[in-house]
Amino acid sequence: MLKRERHQYIMNKFQEVEKINTIDLAQELKISEDTIRRDFNELNNKGLINKVYGAAFLVKDKPNNVFDIKIINEDRKIIVGQKALSFLSEGQVIIMSGGTTNLSFCKLIPIDFSATIYTYSLPIAMQLSQHPNIELIFIGGKLQKKAMVTIGIDVIQVLSKIKADICFLGVSSLDLNQGLTEMGYEVSVVKKEMIKASGKVVALTTSDKINGKMMHKVCGLEQLHAVITDLNPNSPKIKSFVDAGLNVF
Template sequence: MLASQRKQQILQILARDKQVHSGELSQRFGLSEDSIRRDLRELAAEGLLQRVHGGALPISDAIAPLETRKYVQSESKQVVAKKAVALIQPGLVVFLDGGTTTLELVKQLPANLSFTAVTHSPTIAVALVDFPQVEVILVGGVLFRHSVVTMGAAMLESINRINADLYFMGVTGIHPRAGFTTGHYEEACVKRALAGRAAETVVMASADKLNSASAFAIGELNMASTLVVEHDLTGDLRAACQKHGMTLI
């Protein structure tokens, strides 16, 4: 079998099983694990999978720059946002992460809903200008251009003075083995910090984020109390969410 054919089969197995193990692939193809690891390295370099210890996971499509992500899974994000907006009750203090799904959430807000929104996303803050009943706290810091959010010591110091009721956390991947992941190390650190300052963490997940992973771990699935999705979960991901006591909407 040609290497290109083997790699294609690996991708097919990955799409079907949502993970591959180097040892199992070695036995399947009658090759050494070194040869399989080389295949996985090359596929990872092409952006076709995410390597993890012992194998690989499907790579998330949600790691593109913000402007590109506006047009990815837009209908799925709208459906998820409509479900999630009911979680925001009058008087709450709510952390709003950056990202296109959160932007859809803002668009679904009732015009007369009164709450306090805390965000490190200038894009989200500007979108909230049209909601006069919402008090908006924009947390400053160093601008991370890829996601258009602030980061750094000043940002972290500011959120450490806030106790939020809810945190709508943006992720790029949700996988039963890898947990919640994102494409950038500093973003993962910021998300953990925000989750640590909120009574409840809510994750809104469009279809492209399910059963996929990115390079940097935010945390295990038990760090979120609620997962909002377009369609009901199945298989290992549903079982993992239930195991961790997560509410599925």
């Protein structure tokens, strides 16, 4: 079992129990206790669990972020974020859109990860500011107070000059025929420019946003390198997307 799979197994196990013992889990997975301790240490450093001597507990009452934003379905968004980590590489130039799924993803990024990240999301910028090896560029502009993201011509002008390796795109709605759609026109325009500026576009979405449509189109599915969800790729809800040739994780 790969490390990423073990971490997912541990987080899933906390849906059934409140405490996991190091020895019991090592026997269950038929691996060494030292391996389990390293896994616990990494999950503890990411703020997902509380590690104690010989065991670990799930973190339940942690602050969401510096703005105390309530993250709905955070457990699902953590699953999405854990899958998205495999798309990170040292030294990348990254564009990060707003949204609480991307915010949950940012909380999981290793503290020593090195990259250049552009974002127009104030909460995400504050979260990433804790990473000493990330060169963080916050794209200023008119602040949309509800979503805490910047919009407008200033944002578009900055994005038009960027050549990014990858864009992690938050999703409001995803439909097989309509692709990605947004409720707000200005945000849809910003996201279109993010896509133009990026070599790869990876959409992060929870299952409740799949098969939905909003007023303003962002892009078609053919413009996405991959879609990451909290579902198993064999789930009936996303079978049509897989059948259409989309990379779904």
